[in-house]
Amino acid sequence: MPLSRPPRLERSLRGLQGRERELGVCAALLQRRDVRLVTLTGMGGVGKTRLAVRLAHDLQDAFADGACLVSLAAVTQAELVPQAVAAALGVGGEQLAVEAVFAALRSARMLLVLDNLEHLLDAAGFVAELLLEAPGVCILATSRAPLQLSGEHEVTLGPLGLPEASDLASDIALRSVPAVALFVERASEVRPQLTWDLEALQRVARIVTRLGGWPLSLELAAARLRLFSLDALGRALEAPLEVLTRGPRDLPARQQSLRATLDWSYGLLRPEEQRLLAWLAVFPGTFTPEEVGAALGAVGRLDVLAALVEHGWVGRAAQDGGLSLLEPVREYALEKLKEADALDAAREAHARFYLTRLEAQFAAGSPRADRARYLTWVTATYPHLRSALSWAIASGTTALALRLERGLYQFWMAGNGLVDEGRVWAETLLLHVQDSDQATRAHLHNVIGHLALMQGEPLSAALHHERALALARALGNPVLEANTMLLLAQARQFSGPDLSQTEALIREARARYTTLEDRSGQQGATMSLVMVLHAQGRDAEALQCVDTLAPEVHPGHTPLLRVQVLVWSAWLRIRLGQTAEAPALLADARRVAEGLPSPVARSSVERVYGEWALATGQPGDAQAHFTRALEEARRASVPGVLASITEALGRAAEALGDPEGAAALYRQVVERDAGRVAPQVAEAASAALARLSQATGRQGSAPQHPARTTPLTDLTARETEVLALVARGDTNGQIAAALGITLPTVNAHLRTIFSKLGVASRVLATRVALERGLIRQD
Incomplete structure (x- = not known):
């Protein structure tokens, strides 16, 4: 039977989202005379068929005999593939199907699409013969695995592109993300009344990220908006296999639900x-x-x-x-x-493997020596280590859990935003440790105490270290005793008014380390002594101490300690008026800090750079440095550091002639952070706030924006102005320009507004303000 040109393929009503690159690659391959077989591979529901159909439509005029689409989804045996091809071509009659196909295509120039070959891979022999018999035929196959034939060009379809962190601030950027674009397109089909503002698109970003950008799951999830709101859908997707059902009826049965697709592929x-x-x-x-x-x-x-x-x-x-x-x-x-x-067997195998690797990394140096390599490895591996620790505690494998904690506690203390989590793990383990295991209990009390100090709870920290010290003395363990004394001194520096007692405790710990010939311990105690001397205003003595460490922190040694020594050396010189020496020290510190997985280290460098700029009459630069320091500190989630930088931003705002902005920053330290920051920092903020208030009172007239309150809240007039501009949709930069204040001052006002209104976003702040009548809705 002679071959008739197949009917023209119509373009799908739905476009392709995020497949422009693959579409171009495949189209180019299929038009090359030396390419005969292209296979689209990928997981079920990733969009192979849709892309193949689009390619067949777009390229049908590039082949003299057009394009023919052969759907093999319903074919159950590889031996029946020739019959399916013959039927699609409209040939056969009384001939054997294989012979009819070969005869019809032998002189044809055609694109033949074999869709859904994954369950019929034994038909690869027929495909190979067809390519030999019909030299003008080009085959485009879709399969979850390649056919493994000579000359095959495989193009793998992965999930659609997901949003990056930088995309979340812009609705335009989010709309251009392929996974977001597909979800919005499908959601708009079932809920055309939905509006896609930035807040809604951010919710979509969380949904598509949760689903990994898998097109089928995105389409099924979008269809569920008939039932759920975006927020409710995001919560329901904690169990995606139960939610992602009831797909479009024109999809194959195996793609009507996510579970059906997976069951098909699993089989x-x-x-x-x-x-x-x-x-x-x-x-x-x-x-x-x-x-x-x-x-x-x-x-x-x-x-x-x-x-x-x-x-x-x-x-x-x-x-x-x-x-x-x-x-x-x-x-x-x-x-x-x-x-x-097999769940427990698999979890235990996984946990023991990563424990072995963790212990090898932790043992690479002494506990207080260079930890940069250790921190880098744990950062990359932490999801596995967290999972292992969770299983070990839940399964009652306490000994394994304690070994994991011993390898992780320094990571939690490194200022990487996991302080809260680390404390929860340590407190949970303490509940599982027998009273008789005093050494382990002392260790856990010290870990909890140090993390509590990082959380801005110095009194709680001191209590835990005191318990650990009693246990260490009962054990007669001099190393544990010296370590605990030093930790207790650090907590008391923030919780007790008598710094002389804290200094004495540090000196005693340092003497213990000297007796033990523990040089790392001596270095740590010396740095603590530097800090407490500075807190007492004895900067010259503190500089002498830090200078004794400088020869020991050469470039190849202990990067974290090196940053600490360089930063303190610069800061103390600035305090003593030796500002010319600071930039070189800080440049060296920055080079080291940028190679470390420690936002606290980078924050400390930027903070002291800001102090140098402020001391040398460059308040604008100081504000920029302090702002960068604050951004790094937020990544670390260490409240005391955040509060200290906020006080520094207040001094910069004051130097820039923005007393109102400075007062807002000082007030934040005094009212919210006083218990989380070193006493001398809180006292400095309080004194500055009082000074600004007195200065305002001496002017003889009311300030331009008096700090009166608004009904139903304690928003000041300036905060109300800021909130009104937020409601209008102005950016922070536009608000700063409109009110003649700096961007950090706007940020400070917004943080205060959010806190007072009990909200966490601009949209919610606007809604609450409108409901309470704090601003007018024009």
């Missing part, structure tokens, strides 16, 4: 592939083939893992190039692991 795996997929559920975040093999032994064979990658179950993470599971896939795999009654 195509061999038993050993199914087993490894289930065990991979215990790997949060990214992982490497080497880690899987070492942790899971025979279960994690490289060839089996490679098969899962080929079939699209395991993808490659964009951020670090490691392997990962999409979150819905991980949930599905976890179900399979529980069904096999």
Whole structure:
């Protein structure tokens, strides 16, 4: 039967979102005469069929005999593929299907699309023969795994692009993110009345990130907006397999729900592939083939893992190039692991492997020596370590949990935003430790105390260290006793008025370290002594102490201590009027700090740079440095550091001629942060606030914006003005320009407004203000 040109393919009513690159790559390949076979691979529901249909439509005129689409989803045996192709071509009759196809296509110039070949991979032999028999035919196949034929060009479709942190501040940027764009398009089909302002798009960003940018899951989630609000949908997606059902009726049955898609794909795996997929559920975040093999032994064979990658179950993470599971896939795999009654075995294997690696990293140097390499490794591996610790505590494997904590406590103390979490873990473990294990209890009290101090709770910190000191003395452990004395002194520096007693405690600890010949301990005690001498106004003595450490912190040694010594050396010289020497010290400190995974270190450098700029008559530069220091400190979530920088920003605002902005910053330190910051900082803010109030009173007339309050709240008139501009939609920069104040002052006003109104966003602040009649709705 002669070949007739297939009917023209119509363009889909729905466009492609985020597949422009793959569309261009495939179109270019398919128009090359030396390319005969292109296979689109990827997980089910990733959009292979939609892209193939679009390519067939776009390229049908580039082939003399057009394009023919052959759907193989309903074909159950590889032997029946030739019949399906013959039927799509409209040939066959009394001929055998294979012969009819070969005869019809032998002299044709056609694009043949074989859609859904993944369950029919044994038909690869027929495809290879067809390419030999019909040299003018180009085949575009879709499959969850490549056909493994010579000359095959594989194009893998991964999840759609996800929003970056930098996109979250702009609705324009979010709309351009492929995963967000697809969700918004599908959601608008079911809820056309939805408005996509920045707040709504930020909710969408969280949803699409939770689903990993998987197109099928995004479409199913968008369809659920018939039932849920965006907020409710985000909460419901904690269990995506139960929520993502009831897809469009024109989708294949296996894609009517997420579970059906996964069940279909899972059934195509061999038993050993199914087993490894289930065990991979215990790997949060990214992982490497080497880690899987070492942790899971025979279960994690490289060839089996490679098969899962080929079939699209395991993808490659964009951020670090490691392997990962999409979150819905991980949930599905976890179900399979529980069904096999292997959850505890897999979790324990995972936990013990990462514990071994953690202990090796922690032992790379003494506990107080150079920890930069250790911190970098733990930062990258923390999702696995957190999961291991969680399982060890929940399963009652306390000894393993304590070993994990011993390897993690310095990471929590490094100022990386995990102080709160670290304290919760340590307090939880303390409840599981027997009273008779005094050494472990003392260690945990010290960890909790130090983290409490970082949280701005010096009294609680001192209490824990006092308990630890009593245990250390009962044990007769001189090293533990010296360490605890030093920690207690640091807490008392913030909680007690008598700094002379704190100084005596530090000197006693330093003497103990000298007796023990513990040089790292001596260095730590010396730095604590520097800080307490400075707190007493004895800056010359403090500088002498810090200068004794300078020869010991050469470039190749202890980066964290090196930053600390350089920063304090610069700061004390600034205090003593030796400002010319500070920039070189700070430049050296910045070079070291930028290579460390410690926002606290970077914040300290920027803070003292700001002090230098302020001391040398450059308040604008000082404000910029303090602002950068504040940004780094926020990443670390250390309240005392934040409060101290806020006081410094107040001095910069005052030097810039903005007394109202300065007063707002000082007031924040005095009213909110007084218990979290060193007493001398709180006292300085309080004195500055009083000085500004007296200066205002001596002017003989009311200030331009008196600090009167507004009904139903204690917003000042200036804060009410700021809030009105927020409600109008002005940016922080526009507000600063309109009111003639600086950007940090606007930020300070907004923080105060949010605190007073009990809200956390500009939209909610506007809503509350309108409801209370604080501003007019024009």
